[in-house]
Amino acid sequence: MKQMVLLRELQKHAYRFFRHECDPQNGMHYDSSDTASPQCIASAGMGFSCYPVAVENHFISRQNAVHQALKTLRFLYDSEQSESLSATGYRGFYYHFLDHDTGERTWNCELSSIDTALLLAGILTCQKYFWHDTADERELRDLAEQLYERVQWDWMCNTKTIIAMGWKPETNFLPYYWQGYNEGLLLYLLALGSSTHPIPERCYAEWYETYQWKKLYGYDFLYAGPLFIHQMPHCWIDFRGIRDVPMRQHNSDYFENSRRATMIQRAYTKRNAGRWKGYGENCWGVSASDGPGPCTRKINGKTRKFWAYRARGVPFGPDDGSLSPWAAVASIPFAPQEVLDAIQHFEKMDFRDPDAYGYETTVNMSFLRNQGKYWVSRRHIGINQGPVILMIENHLTGLIWELMRDCEPLIRGLKRAGFNGGWLKNK
Numbered sequence: 001m002k003q004m005v006l007l008r009e010l011q012k013h014a015y016r017f018f019r020h021e022c023d024p025q026n027g028m029h030y031d032s033s034d035t036a037s038p039q040c041i042a043s044a045g046m047g048f049s050c051y052p053v054a055v056e057n058h059f060i061s062r063q064n065a066v067h068q069a070l071k072t073l074r075f076l077y078d079s080e081q082s083e084s085l086s087a088t089g090y091r092g093f094y095y096h097f098l099d100h101d102t103g104e105r106t107w108n109c110e111l112s113s114i115d116t117a118l119l120l121a122g123i124l125t126c127q128k129y130f131w132h133d134t135a136d137e138r139e140l141r142d143l144a145e146q147l148y149e150r151v152q153w154d155w156m157c158n159t160k161t162i163i164a165m166g167w168k169p170e171t172n173f174l175p176y177y178w179q180g181y182n183e184g185l186l187l188y189l190l191a192l193g194s195s196t197h198p199i200p201e202r203c204y205a206e207w208y209e210t211y212q213w214k215k216l217y218g219y220d221f222l223y224a225g226p227l228f229i230h231q232m233p234h235c236w237i238d239f240r241g242i243r244d245v246p247m248r249q250h251n252s253d254y255f256e257n258s259r260r261a262t263m264i265q266r267a268y269t270k271r272n273a274g275r276w277k278g279y280g281e282n283c284w285g286v287s288a289s290d291g292p293g294p295c296t297r298k299i300n301g302k303t304r305k306f307w308a309y310r311a312r313g314v315p316f317g318p319d320d321g322s323l324s325p326w327a328a329v330a331s332i333p334f335a336p337q338e339v340l341d342a343i344q345h346f347e348k349m350d351f352r353d354p355d356a357y358g359y360e361t362t363v364n365m366s367f368l369r370n371q372g373k374y375w376v377s378r379r380h381i382g383i384n385q386g387p388v389i390l391m392i393e394n395h396l397t398g399l400i401w402e403l404m405r406d407c408e409p410l411i412r413g414l415k416r417a418g419f420n421g422g423w424l425k426n427k
Contacts, residue, residue, distance in 0.1 A: 006347070010392060011053065012057070014385040015050060017380055017385040018050055018382070023100075026039075026072060026103050027068050028044050028072055028098065029043040029046070031382060034379050036100060038097040039097065040383075041096060041119040042112075042115040045119035045122035048119070048123050048126050049125045049400065051129070052065075052125060056393075076143075085105065092150040093151060096115050110174060112165070114178070114184060118186070120147065124409065128407055149196045153191035153197050153199050154198065154200075162178060163203065165177060181224045188207055189414060190409060190413055191203075192412065192413040193411070193412040198416070204418070221264070222257050225312075227328075227331065231331060234391070234394070235400065236390075236401075239258075243419060245418050259335055262331040263338070264314060274319060276320075277365040278323070278349075287311075287327040290381075291306055291307045291308050291322040292375040293320065294307055323365075326384045331391070333394050356380065363376050
């Protein structure tokens with residue numbers, strides 16, 4: 001019972017981010033708690049995804065959630081889609097960051113394929129949850145359908161058989177494509193599931209042929225260093241018992257693979273070959289995160305390098321002693337007891353600010369500041385808060401997984417990718 005109360009409390013604190021860090025006019029969520037933070041489509045996707053959890057747990061009323069969601073959906077539908085440098089999106093995709101006040105492209109950022117996928121995953125979650133036969137909820141479902149169907153996923157392949165990471169009006173497609181195991185799994189499945197502009201089915205095979213399988217700390221698994229990669233698609237998709245070609249070949253599934261990745265994280269920090277302060281069996285969470293750098297410091301006679309925001313990973317790095325407590329929490333469906341042990345440790349370490357948004361985004365106990373206090377990130381980030389809420393809910397009730405098991409675009413995408421077994425048998 002105490003554990004349940006603590007988990008619900010973590011969700012409630014994390015949801016404060018989505019309650020407060022959003023534009024009052026269009027409802028878009030900001031990237032972070034920085035006062036000048038731009039609006040962020042990935043953060044908005046997390047916000048959409050969390051509305052059902054918030055309603056079920058009485059963090060917000062259903063009426064208010066629908067009102068907020070509709071505000072943002074109308075903005076996304078009506079905002080400019082063109083090659084203009086100040087548009088909000090193009091060909092159904094949206095720019096990664098939008099101006100804090102205007103909702104137009106900012107920071108010279110890219111039209112982002114993965115962040116559009118995160119946005120659409122949240123929108124489709126709302127579409128499945130808000131099923132009442134009212135004018136507002138009917139409009140919500142209709143806008144969600146139109147926003148998903150107008151995305152030209154096949155265009156983002158740029159005549160190739162893999163998906164580009166993005167596009168800019170000044171320079172065209174980015175030179176980087178989604179290859180190797182990463183959060184792009186969600187992107188490929190949504191792109192395959194489109195009924196209007198799907199990518200060819202061969203794209204998925206082209207993608208997974210770049211996978212790397214490794215054996216680390218006694219675990220055979222599909223490798224990715226940062227912990228968030230092993231969590232992000234699972235916020236929406238129940239991978240238990242369903243397998244694609246590479247998982248059938250290795251007698252595993254993506255859920256089991258994430259369990260092994262979680263155990264590898266614990267083994268890595270327990271061994272602590274880098275001798276970072278605070279690392280231990282119950283103190284882990286090496287992922288994409290803020291950091292105290294970029295700088296170097298001499299600690300105990302050894303020169304250490306520290307980075308700012310970076311995709312930190314296990315066991316090959318980069319690693320500078322920065323840990324993300326939220327990342328450990330988001331693994332709770334894969335290894336409940338191990339994560340609960342970590343949460344108990346974090347509670348004793350006082351990593352949670354009760355007046356803010358829950359666990360600190362990042363801490364580095366090797367990097368001391370004034371008066372001997374260790375470094376703590378000064379901001380909270382939307383794409384970190386969302387997985388805490390969603391993965392705790394999936395662990396406790398399976399709510400988001402249950403909703404998305406009835407999402408037609410996702411079902412089509414999984415089948416076109418070659419997934420079968422498990423709950424897909426009856427779809």
